[in-house]
Amino acid sequence: MTRPVAILLLAAGIVTTACATHAPIGSAPPARTHAVIPLPQSIEISRDRAFTITPQTVIVVPQGDERVAAIGRSLSAWIGIAAAPQPPPVQPAGPSIPPASIVLTVDTSLASAEAYELTITAERVTIAASQPAGLFYGAQTLRQLLPPFVEYGGVRPDAARPVSAPAARIVDAPRFAWRGAMLDVARHFFTTDEVKRYIDLISLYKLNRLHLHLADDQGWRIEIVSWPELARTGGRTQVGGGAGGFYTQREYADLVAYAAQRFVTIVPEIDMPGHTNAALTSYAELNCNGRAPEPYTGIDVGFSAVCVESDATYRFIDDVVREIAAMTPGPYMHIGGDEVKTLTRDQYAAFINRVQRIVESHGKQVVGWDEIGAADLLPTSIVQHWRPKESPAALAARGVKVIVSAANRMYLDMKYDQATALGLNWAAYIEVRDAYDWDPAALLAPAPESSIVGVEAPLWSETTTTMRDVEFLAFPRLAAVAEIGWSRREHRRWNEFKRRLGAQAPRWTALGVNFYRSPQVPW
Numbered sequence: 001m002t003r004p005v006a007i008l009l010l011a012a013g014i015v016t017t018a019c020a021t022h023a024p025i026g027s028a029p030p031a032r033t034h035a036v037i038p039l040p041q042s043i044e045i046s047r048d049r050a051f052t053i054t055p056q057t058v059i060v061v062p063q064g065d066e067r068v069a070a071i072g073r074s075l076s077a078w079i080g081i082a083a084a085p086q087p088p089p090v091q092p093a094g095p096s097i098p099p100a101s102i103v104l105t106v107d108t109s110l111a112s113a114e115a116y117e118l119t120i121t122a123e124r125v126t127i128a129a130s131q132p133a134g135l136f137y138g139a140q141t142l143r144q145l146l147p148p149f150v151e152y153g154g155v156r157p158d159a160a161r162p163v164s165a166p167a168a169r170i171v172d173a174p175r176f177a178w179r180g181a182m183l184d185v186a187r188h189f190f191t192t193d194e195v196k197r198y199i200d201l202i203s204l205y206k207l208n209r210l211h212l213h214l215a216d217d218q219g220w221r222i223e224i225v226s227w228p229e230l231a232r233t234g235g236r237t238q239v240g241g242g243a244g245g246f247y248t249q250r251e252y253a254d255l256v257a258y259a260a261q262r263f264v265t266i267v268p269e270i271d272m273p274g275h276t277n278a279a280l281t282s283y284a285e286l287n288c289n290g291r292a293p294e295p296y297t298g299i300d301v302g303f304s305a306v307c308v309e310s311d312a313t314y315r316f317i318d319d320v321v322r323e324i325a326a327m328t329p330g331p332y333m334h335i336g337g338d339e340v341k342t343l344t345r346d347q348y349a350a351f352i353n354r355v356q357r358i359v360e361s362h363g364k365q366v367v368g369w370d371e372i373g374a375a376d377l378l379p380t381s382i383v384q385h386w387r388p389k390e391s392p393a394a395l396a397a398r399g400v401k402v403i404v405s406a407a408n409r410m411y412l413d414m415k416y417d418q419a420t421a422l423g424l425n426w427a428a429y430i431e432v433r434d435a436y437d438w439d440p441a442a443l444l445a446p447a448p449e450s451s452i453v454g455v456e457a458p459l460w461s462e463t464t465t466t467m468r469d470v471e472f473l474a475f476p477r478l479a480a481v482a483e484i485g486w487s488r489r490e491h492r493r494w495n496e497f498k499r500r501l502g503a504q505a506p507r508w509t510a511l512g513v514n515f516y517r518s519p520q521v522p523w
């Protein structure tokens with residue numbers, strides 16, 4: 001933003017709260033605050049003018065663009081009946097724009113697919129982006145500028161209170177392409193409805209990857225038609241001995257489609273060669289001794305491995321990858337690769353090399369935990385850094401692309417502090433400030449920031465038996481990860497972030513999210 005515009009905006013009652021060319025946030029308290037997470041690249045917000053949704057408000061979308069119309073319908077559903085007996089109708093653009101409307105418009109001059117511009121005046125709201133993803137993110141920002149009671153949706157119309165957003169001008173684009181969450185559905189199984197709720201919650205914060213940890217020692221969670229016992233036998237239990245479960249291929253496809261509507265790419269993971277007891281118990285031929293072990297319901301790691309010398313193992317992997325690749329439109333296949341204690345380094349590297357070629361033959365790009373760095377990585381393979389004691393800098397220096405999931409900062413299954421009943425603590429206690437107040441680029445220095453594909457917050461489910469448990473560990477820390485993934489490093493300040501974080505409380509309450517009321521945050 002240039003100086004004359006700034007003066008003009010200030011004269012018009014618009015206050016800049018974050019902008020690349022301005023003083024850091026927090027240097028002067030903004031007259032009119034907002035609570036948008038992740039923090040946009042630039043946001044100018046009015047002190048005294050606002051847009052109010054009325055019973056006349058319509059959502060205008062381009063003619064004949066079904067993907068944008070779907071975003072319009074989502075926005076309509078989020079607003080719900082907060083302002084009128086009916087959610088705002090979605091209608092194609094005509095010769096004139098009705099008063100008090102919200103306009104979604106495609107503007108191909110905007111550079112990246114996820115970038116958007118949101119302009120709110122007293123008369124109208126305009127969200128412009130070159131691609132549907134950007135419009136979706138603009139709509140999420142608008143949603144966060146509306147009062148939290150909107151989240152009661154169709155349940156609690158609050159006719160006495162105006163549904164208003166402050167006049168504003170926002171220009172926004174993400175820092176990283178990969179902004180992920182991982183859910184471990186193997187240690188404890190979560191139903192597709194539960195996973196859909198998680199997708200809804202992560203997409204509110206502009207996360208765009210959901211990595212599903214679909215197989216581990218305790219459970220195999222995805223139907224494989226050519227190896228039916230994997231799900232039937234391997235899906236039958238979970239940590240603690242509960243009933244477990246698995247997704248049919250139809251359910252998985254439905255989940256993928258649901259995620260895609262929210263601009264979330266599903267990244268399926270089949271962990272191998274270790275963490276495979278559920279497969280080993282389902283098929284004796286995957287074991288070097290030809291004997292299937294008992295199902296496992298504890299939480300130890302590192303004891304299992306498929307027989308890396310046997311052809312049956314590679315037939316199995318080829319079939320599994322082929323079936324999962326066929327129902328996964330996203331480009332990635334996560335092969336795990338972590339914590340194998342029963343193989344030599346050479347056996348391990350040869351196995352990963354061979355599996356990379358299988359994944360490639362089915363048209364997918366390999367993602368693996370950082371141990372796979374010991375193999376000859378294909379140029380397209382992505383390494384997910386997780387072990388706090390292993391620096392990813394050497395990998396980055398070799399030109400490897402890295403997703404940062406440092407366990408001591410980003411593992412959502414770590415306890416907040418010693419008093420947290422749920423979670424583990426092997427990597428660290430991670431209070432909210434620990435989760436926010438650091439930067440992934442420092443871990444890879446001196447390699448350039450371009451070696452970081454993005455960030456991802458895994459939530460391992462050894463101790464979480466319900467979605468309420470999952471939510472308690474994920475919120476508020478997932479919002480911190482979302483901001484690290486999206487917002488410019490130079491704009492991030494803990495003292496300013498914690499205020500915006502505290503302001504999420506009424507929204508989470510309205511959404512029924514079971515969040516941790518950290519003493520570090522002004523709720």
Ligand code: NGO
Nearest residue numbers: 301338339369386413424460
């Ligand atoms: C490790 C391990 C998982 C555990 C998790 C618990 C990785 C990549 N492998 O992370 O099996 O569930 O820690 O925090």
